[in-house]
Structure formats: C-alpha cells, structure tokens
Amino acid sequence: MAVAPKQSAEGNASKISRKRVILWVSIFLVVVFCLAPVLWQLLTSFKINDAISAVPNVYFPSFDQLTLNHYMAVFTGHPFARYMFNSAFVAFCATILCLATGAPAAYALARLRIPGHRIYVAGVLIVVLFPYVLLFLGLFEVVQAFGIGNNYLALIIPYTGRNLPLTILVMRSFFSQLPKDLEDSAKVDGYNTVQMLIRIVLPMTVPALVTTGILAFIFSWNEYIFALTFVTRETMKTLPVGIAQLGAQTVFEIPYGPIAAATIAGTIPLILLVLFFQRRIVQGLTAGAVKG
Amino acid sequence: MAKLELHNLQKQYNPKTIPIKDISLGVEDGEFLTFIGPSGCGKSTMLRLIAGLEEPTQGQVVINERTVNNIPPGDRNIAMVFQSYALYPHLTVAENISSPLKIRKTSKQEIQQRIQKVIHQLGLSESLLERKPGQLSGGQRQRVALARALVRDPEVFLLDEPLSNLDALLREQVRAELKQLFKSQNKPVVYVTHDQTEAMTLSSRIALLYEGVLQQLDTPYQIYSYPANSFVASFMGSPQMNLLTLNCQGNHAVLGNYEIALPELSSVPRQIILGIRPEDVRLAKPEDTQTVEGNVYLVEDLGKEKLLSVQVKNSEITIRGLLPADQTWDEENVTLALPARAIHWFDLESGDRIQAKSSQTSVSSERKSA
C-alpha cells in the first residue's frame, strides 16, 4: 500500500524536474538568441585589428588583444558626438511635440465624443501601419518647398507626425480606462475642459505619457530613411545614418573595429532605456497594437 | 434663499432608451429630497441632469429662478458627492477640498479659513490634510468628499449614493451625521439611493422613480401609509406588502371562501388588487370581523419578529404576516385578521390607488399629473 503512492510521487518529481530543465533550456536559448549579435559586436569593438581578422575567430581574446582604440577612432575621426547630439535633440523634440499634440487629441477622441471621431480613429488605425517608404517622396517635396532641408525641423516634424498614431492609440486606451467620476467631479468643481485635462487628467496619466514618450523616442532615435533623405550636411546627420555610412566606405578595407565600437556606443542610450523601462515599453506596445 | 425646480424634464438617448420621461418638481431651502427606485429607474440620470453632466432632451432645470440648461456644471453653483467619492488621487486632501475654490480664484486666506471650518464640522483631523486619498480609510475618504462639497457653500447639494461604499455599521452612524449636517446647511439637498432605510430616515420628501416616471412624491410617512400605486406599495416597506389580485362580487372582494368588504366605489370592477403590509396582519381575536383562515407553510424567524407565510384556505393565494416573536399559534392552521383600515386597494389595470371615500381626507398625495 505504501509503495505505490511513493512511486507515483517520484514519477511526478521527475516529470516536474524535466519540465524545469526544458524551461531553463528555452530561457537560455531566448537569452542567447537575443543577446548574441550584440555581444559579438561588443567583443569585436574591444579587439585589436589582428584579433578581429584572425581565422579561426578569437572568442576569448587575451589581454594584449584588447584595445580601446576603436572607440577613440570613432570619437576623434568622426563627428560622432555630434551625431549623438543630433539624434538626441531630434528625438527629444519630436517626443515632446508628439505628446503635446497627441495627448489632447487622444483625450478628445476618448471622451469628448466629437463628431467624426470614428473616422478619425479609423484613419489613425490605418496609418499606424504605414511604412516610411510610402511617405518619403511627398515629405521630401514638403521639406524642399519649405526650404527646411538640413534643418532639424525636417526631421522633427515628420517624426512627430509618424509617431502620432501610436501615441493617440495608446493614450486613448489609457484615457478611456480612467474612472469617469473624476472628470464629472472636476466639471462640477468648475474646471473647464482644458483646465481639467491639464490639472486632473494628465497628472493621473503620467505613467501612460512616459510609456508613449519612450516609444516615440526610440522610434525617432532609430529612424533611418527620412534622416538619410532629408539631411545631407555632415554636422546634421543622426546616429543611424552616421554609423551606417561608416560601413558604406567599401572602397578601402571596411573598418570593422570602429563600426563595432560605434554600434555599441550608439546603442547604449537605448539599452539603458530598455533596462529601466522594460515594463512600460511592453505595456505601450501591447496597448497600441491590441487595444487599437 | 435657493430653490431648485425641474420643469417637464425629459432625457432621451434614442426612441427606445428614455431614462427620464417628463418630470417636474421643486426643492426648497432646507428640504431633503431623495430619489429612490430600482436600478435603471433613472435616478442617477436625474442627478446628472440637475448637475449639468448630461443635458435634458426637453424641459428645464431652474436654480433660483435661473434656467441653467446651457450653463456648465461648474457655473451652476452646485456641489455633488459621488458614489465613488471621485477624489483626485494625485492631490492631497487639502488640495482636493480646496480645488473648487482655487479654480474660482478664491484668496489663499479665505481658502484656509474655509478648510479649517469644514474639517472642524466633519471631524476630520488636521493631520490628514497632507495625505493623498490613497492613504485614507473608506470613511475618511467619504468625509473628504463631503468636505469638498461643503467648502463651496453651494446653492444646491447633490449626493449620489454617498453611503453605499461604507460598511454597514459605519453607514448607520454617518447617516445620522448627514441628517444633522444638512439640516444646518439649510439648502436644497437632492439625494439618490436605492436603500429605503436611507430614504426614509434622511428625507423630508421622497421621489420614487420607476422606468423614468415619477411614481410618487411625498413625505416618507405618506409614501409608506398611502402608496400611490401598487408599484410604490411593493417597493417601499420590508418585508414587502402583500398584493393580492382578487375577484369582485357585489360589494366584496373574494379571497378563498372569505369576503373582504370593498370601499365605496362608483363602479365595482371585475378584479381588484388588495394590498396589506405584513406588519398589519395579525392573529385574529374573537372580536375581529374580517378574518381569513389558512395553512402556515413557512415560518421565517427574524429575531424580533416571525414572518409567517400562510396559504389561504381553498385558494392559491398566500398572505405573509409579521407576528411578535413571542406569539404562539396552532402549528398548522391560523386565523388572520385583515383590519379594514390597513387595507390598500389598487386598480388592476393602472395599478393606481383606489381612494376609499371615507379616508380621503387624510391623503394629500402630490401625484404626478400623468
């Protein structure tokens, strides 16, 4: 009598541990899958040229195979700091503008039941899918017409517009989750719609603003095709364009080390953002895609 | 001096959804009017129409002789307490209470004075002022919500089920405090609840709503003693009034083998509704003339009283009676007295109360003009 249950308990235990093994193997695979290309680039960025071009590859460089020279080369030989500033400035301005125009619009669409809001939302839902390549021609003409080529505005305005649909969708879903009583109470207290938005509604949705802001910032920082097309002056280029053109100088030998160093240096701000705001990014992506 | 009037108020979302159908009434200074009714009867919509959070399809909301239909809620000089309290979670208690004053650019000194006065009135401790609503207990939140309403010194108070989120013990205590508080304010108060005890204890008048129609507007006593129709009769009072549909024969209504005398009527209908509250039903004494005999099939012990369900002999009809807990009776069969004075008669078709000519003098129901 006592034997049988014990056996099945052991059977259970081995089943559970087998499940755990499968789980940890998949976790390991996920981590390797996601990190390997970045780690390889990180390793390359610190290796001396001989180690970079060694066959077979050097996975564990010795101490004298390591160097910081590639980073020095990137920051001294190219206006790398300038690229970084350009990217940061453009992305920051676009994010702020996007929130400043997108949040009120999202609120109006979520709560004020304006005539035509269905069409507005449907339009936003469709354009959120549009790839950049459909837009660059028309925008290129606009940029030329306004004479703002090689001007930060040539990127800030398109980025703001490009990120508006997602911002509106995410913020709208947050606004419609707010308890309505609070706004009714504010109305009775004497707030008009704008005062209510600024003093009551937006302070309560700061987390949502941060979420959408981070998404807009990442998209703007990473954007390539507009930055490549609308800006040609070296000192106005953004980071992705600046780094990509390092690799395009194929006439001579490709500078693998500096490219790797530039990649790492240029992605550190994003890595930090992801580290600190993982939860918010996930929340924003989900709200934008699923709730819309 | 303030007065709230509603003139032929109607709210229609679409031809099938009409939460409010033509309601007119007035509330004076110091009056405490309660809207009560089953859920979906339009009572909350009523309050939102008065506040201006929704706009009437027809009719006027008049405050102090001024039609406020097109005046936004904030400029109507009304204060509203919400069921959820609706405290701003990102503001401190002090900021919450002062928010209606600040938005009107009241001077800092005056805001300070008024806050002090109101928290004193409500027994809110000063140490709470710097806390956020999330750090307060349910009872404290409720008080802060009241404070935010009182601090404005508005012309009309609107309260939407302000007690329903409190636990039962606290609710009874706060109910008593509310009554005193608003007595001292001497302003029109409009209150919404689904709890008839609250309605009875707090109100100077009760407005009973059902399907967007005002069923009766009267003092708690009148509503209880002279319900205007069978719906009001069944809604107010617990346990529910017995409502029996009986055939009429000559001057009598027939209940099993028994005959119940009808009031003097101009014409006797074929059928009629007899209503009698369980607390008016008692065991028959020898001198009682109007009695029915029946079989006790269920006894519910309420502690203070016993609720008997009795099936009337030779009929399908059940009568429930509330008897003192110490009273005893023959286990199987009882004879119940149905005192003529306690009987309410209602028209079967319309449900309206049928006024016995003899007792008409004591009734002054402000029936709606249908």
Place this chain on the structure above:
Amino acid sequence: MKPNTIRQREQLTGWLLALPALLLLLLVFAYPIGRAFWLSLFTRNLGTELQTVFNGLENYARMLGDGRFWSSLTHSTVFTAISISLELAIGTGIALTLNQAFRGRGLVRTVAILPWALPTAVMALAWAWIFNDQYGIVNDLLLRVGLIDQSITWLGDPVRAMLALVVADVWKTTPFIAVILLAGLQAIPEDLYEAHSIDGANPWQNFVKITLPLLAPQMVIAVLFRFAQAFGAFELILVMTGGGPAGATEMVSLYIYDTVMRYLDFGYGAALIVVTFLILIIAVAIASFLISKTRIDVTGER
C-alpha cells in the same frame, strides 16, 4: 453657428484639442499619399528635365512590363512570408517561455525586447559583420561544427543573402511578436487549462485546443503589423546587401527609393508607392475581416 449648449461647447473644445494632431497627420500621411496618387499620373524625370508632364496611366502600364518591379515584388513577398512565419513560430516559443514563472523573469523579458529597441540600420551592420565571408562568426561556427569545409560567401550569393536578411529580420522583430502574444497569453484564464487538464488533456492538447484559438486575434494583429513593416523593410536591406548581389535581394521599398532618389524618376516612383499602398490597404482589409471573425469565434466558443 455659435455653440450654445454645454455639449456643443465641449465638442468645439474637443475639436480644437484634436486639431493640431490632425493637421500633423494630414501633413505627414495624407499629403504624401495623395501627392503620390497625383504624381503617378505624370512623367517627371531626367528625360523631361524634371518638368511635370501629364501621361495618364502610362506609369502603371510601364510597371506591367517592368521586370525589375516584378522581381522586387517577388523578393518582398518571399522575404515577408518567410520572415513572418519564422517570427510567429519563434515568437510563440518566446512568449510561452516568458509566460512561465521563474527567477529573474523580469531580466529575461528585458533582454528579450532589446533587439526590437536597437536601431535597425546599425544592427544591420552588425549582421553584415556576422555574415562576413572571411571573418564572420557564422562561417567560423559552421566550420567548427563541421557543416562546411571552407568559408562560404553569404551576402554575395543570391539565396544565402536572402537567408541572411531573413535571419537578421527575424532577430530584430520577433521580440515585437513575442510581446503581443505574451499579452494575449496573460489574458487567458488559468482555470480553462485546469478544467481541460481535469478532463484528461495533455500539455500539447492544451496548447492546440485552448492557447492557439484564444491567441488567434493577437496573432492576426501581430502578423498585420509585421506584414506592413516587412513589406516596407528598407534600411536592413540597404545596409546589409544594398539589394545585391545583382539585385537578388532588391525589394519594393528599395526599388522605390532608388527610382526616386537615384534615378530621379519621380512620376514612376509615385506610381510604385501607390501600388504598394494599395497592397497594404488590401492586407489591412483582409486582416480586419479576420480579426472580427476570430473575435466572434472566441466568444462564440465560451
């Protein structure tokens, strides 16, 4: 008309609040698309000295006989189809893994969305380096494992170049799908599995009978987003292969860009944009139809 009622005033304010965003949306989306429609009816290239000359539907006629357009369309379709299938499979795996409870889950989730957050153009360089003919880690690993005898060329070979692009794209965008699917998984109530297990179902049956059907709406949404992105994929291809070798990986987006920016053929470029736009709109229509279908199915089953 002067607004009188509270509602009218509120709506007026609402429109004023929604207006700046609307203007920006019109400028950034409506104008370029409308402009492309208009310009597609004209010839404007070096041949006309960049003057705009009306030609009716000539651009579209030219497209029919344009082998480069059709092959770019084929490449885009192949790339999109293979990428999305792999992403859906791997993304589901990642989502299922991340949905389990384990120590350090937050950190693993952070790692898992990292590829999505990094700039595509920059990571395309990293992937070009990984698939490098001489020093690439892919060749090195394959040599060590013994699958190949000598280094092979990746980005210089038509098929392998496409494969490399797919791998890079899968790496970059699977996290997005995983995040969407994870949200879907978290919304499935645990008691459904418990009830099903009590009925004697094994984990695989659970997955097929419960997880997949309930996850269907999220999958359709994720695929729709990815379809639009993959069909418009640009910088990955430009930076990794430049459309080469010999146009073997040239996709619609790259062809559009070259037509406009390199050959300065604005009219024809606009026509290409219009066609791509229409393909996208059709895809959106199909997807929204599917979404409404799956939603009904899911609720119908309960």
